[in-house]
């Protein structure tokens with residue numbers, strides 16, 4: 001039998017994790033927990049998983065080798081610390097936690113227990129982003145001069161669970177939840193940290209107390225300017241990252257379609273999209289557990305994303321440009 005794996009949280013993203021784990025035979029799904037036990041039962045049916053309402057009881061009883069934490073953001077810290085203390089390798093959904101202090105608590109517990117842990121920043125495993133990263137690395141487009149990252153889509157839709165709209169439970173709104181994807185893809189594709197931000201947020205959502213939009217001017221460690229524009233209000237959905245170089249441009253749309261210009265119009269570049277991105281994520285997790293090497297999205301890296309998000313909130317509050325606390329090296 002492979003690494004016995006348990007899932008904590010049977011919500012909207014849980015099924016993607018189940019599919020990812022199933023694709024890697026070295027993992028064996030054994031159990032699932034959700035306070036809504038009915039949901040756990042429904043989701044656990046296919047794999048005949050043992051179902052629990054209390055994740056602590058599941059971890060104590062099942063003693064899994066690995067735990068997947070797919071819970072509301074405010075619960076990432078307590079579940080990660082508990083599972084690490086019980087010897088489980090950890091796949092923690094993004095964002096790592098809702099503050100740098102909480103990230104540090106998780107890292108300390110992981111270090112003490114000697115388990116492997118990573119955060120599921122899915123942008124790393126998207127084929128278009130991986131090819132974009134290679135293009136940036138090979139330098140054929142010249143010098144990077146600016147980046148625009150734009151993502152719009154209705155954040156306040158009725159089907160989004162309530163906890164997403166409470167700052168104390170979600171750590172923030174649009175920027176914490178989806179801005180973190182933008183921050184991740186910008187930093188990871190370019191291999192450079194964002195180290196300054198000036199942000200302006202709005203709070204016009206019809207639910208809760210979190211921001212519904214954010215416009216962020218930022219600079220990376222080499223002074224390259226980056227605009228992040230996120231709107232969660234009604235309008236035409238858009239999800240586009242554009243990297244502009246002296247010798248051309250790269251565009252990633254919807255997380256899937258990659259285009260490159262070397263002068264003139266964009267031309268579509270085919271990417272290998274055959275493999276499930278969650279399967280790639282679990283292949284990375286497996287390799288990290290087996291070899292002891294850091295996963296592509298280590299805790300230090302994921303902490304760096306939270307450092308930027310926290311700085312965005314601080315910048316909005318004080319109205320100034322903020323230096324992002326020093327973050328770990330991008331892998």
Ligand SMILES: NC(=O)c1ccc[n+]([C@@H]2O[C@H](COP(=O)([O-])OP(=O)(O)OC[C@H]3O[C@@H](n4cnc5c(N)ncnc54)[C@H](O)[C@@H]3O)[C@@H](O)[C@H]2O)c1
Nearest residue numbers: 009010011012013034035036070071072093094095122161
């Ligand atoms: N990587 C991605 O692209 C992506 C996409 C969606 C969600 N996410 C992340 O996944 C995580 C979960 O998001 P979601 O959309 O599935 O949320 P969700 O609200 O649909 O699911 C959370 C589940 O946790 C359960 N839960 C709450 N408290 C619990 C507790 N104490 N013990 C056990 N279960 C408990 C809830 O009943 C719910 O079923 C979040 O961190 C979110 O940001 C990531």
